[in-house]
Amino acid sequence: MPPADLGEFELIRRFFSRPGAIEPNNRGVALGIGDDAAVLDLPAGAQLVAAVDTVVEGRHFPQGTDARSIGHRSLAVNLSDMAAMGATPAWATLALTMPSADAVWLEAFSIGLLDLADAHGVCLVGGDTTRGALTVSVQILGHVPRGTALRRGGAQAGDLLVVTGTLGDAGAGLALSTAMPATPRNPAVDELIRRFEYPTPRVQMGIAARGVASSAMDLSDGLVGDLPKLAHASGLSAHVAIEKLPLSAAARAVASDSQARDWALAAGDDYELLFTVAPPRYVALQAAADRLNLTLTTIGEMGAGAGVVWSLHGSTFKPAHTGYDHFGRASTQITV
């Protein structure tokens, strides 16, 4: 069927309302796609948690990125916000703007989005498709037991500063995919590109950290962009020993230590979690990470004062970049 014949209704029906493993009526969906709005039932005693994140072609992913990756990432960045709150994601709405209704593209996009939704028990309950430059906004809705949401502002002086997984891989992957699209690739390069194209939101770790971590946020804009926000929200300073940043073997295989560190600090898109935790509770956080086969690394601690103090092997360090900011100072420039 040529794109011009695909009506909006048919589009939504055909690609975004597949019968999944998850039955909407088991997920609190009283009324799903197809009316003016969705009607949803929160669990008893829960608070609603809501976020929105947009990905734009040419900004968040290069032109020509596989549509399946775009679908995956547009939901993953939102699931990561749920993870950062310790929230259980439940429902999503999709605002999809695209230049034309290409059935092949839409099929790949919807597979990327819906596979990840199914993996996290998330129902797509509404959407709007419009014609324009490729822009994907997902609104995610989830819930927490009342009063248990993890905030950025809960850190105490003396808390440990902890991150999940490894940092900088997505930045490396983006740089590599742009720099050497046609080059024969080795496994390390493939792994890094996969980390950019298919990030894993740490949803279960966020949920496990409720009542254990004192604050949390996700690392979307890079540590140098994000950590100052947590420090500011908590009214504290953060002290980071850069040599402790967890770098993957893949990142170290393709670049110098200095470059790998730079990716870890400033490239963004990792969607790992940053926690603060009181030292006596670290063991509980580590145990949760172990159950999830997730590495946890202490990279510093919180102190009195304000701002972030970076050190490398005991010496003061000034990061070259300041994190991703769409409208601010020049975005992080990375060269391989």
Next chain:
Amino acid sequence: MPPADLGEFELIRRFFSRPGAIEPNNRGVALGIGDDAAVLDLPAGAQLVAAVDTVVEGRHFPQGTDARSIGHRSLAVNLSDMAAMGATPAWATLALTMPSADAVWLEAFSIGLLDLADAHGVCLVGGDTTRGALTVSVQILGHVPRGTALRRGGAQAGDLLVVTGTLGDAGAGLALSTAMPATPRNPAVDELIRRFEYPTPRVQMGIAARGVASSAMDLSDGLVGDLPKLAHASGLSAHVAIEKLPLSAAARAVASDSQARDWALAAGDDYELLFTVAPPRYVALQAAADRLNLTLTTIGEMGAGAGVVWSLHGSTFKPAHTGYDHFGRASTQITV
């Protein structure tokens, strides 16, 4: 301050977190803008109602449209979805994609959006700003007492088909503003253009219709585009006497009856409500409309069968257009 110096954080703070008449903590906002997600408290016994709608430059409004109108409309189209469900709107998130961060544009846009939000007690609780072609997605969250949401599928054979306000004014306004931007305008033209630029979502009427109307939807794509969806959802046919469509004096002052009817049928963007109501309950619906100074017009009725049967003074009528559909058949073309 030149646009290039406006960081994303500063943007959000400066334009979208103004202290309004409505205190967030009186509106169920446990945690608002500034964390990874918002944390929200639904009233006891309520169901959550969620929708998303996007407006795109060049599709939903002409290039050069006043930013205040864009801000107003981006929220109004979503409030209209709440109205169509009988829901009380409570919170919104904003995904704003724009080519550059122009402080003058942003100020006007945010005034348009936040004035309407304040008027309906809606708190903006989250957002994402990205650089790209001008695209505004608003996600609206509201609530209804459990089981009271108005759906499209509740109509019964014999129910009256009723619309609020007048139809076609927004379509007339869009056509006029495009056709005669520099012409000296008369009050009728100004009124029609205002109806396009500043639509009034019928939120209070939607709430009043809970428990009275048997089904509801809002008229965003024009009666010929929208009514078939209600008929289909209810498993019925709809019968419309086109001579009964409520046309404004302004629309009739600027165009032929045939043109005014065409706008009313197919131009869309009116954001009036379409109800079905059992004849014995019509009086209650009318009383609610009277209290809100809103006209209510019976345009037909529901019957057995399927599809929409249009008549004009007793003769079968075939509308020339089929309603707005972004990716489907050619959009409604209007010439003045």
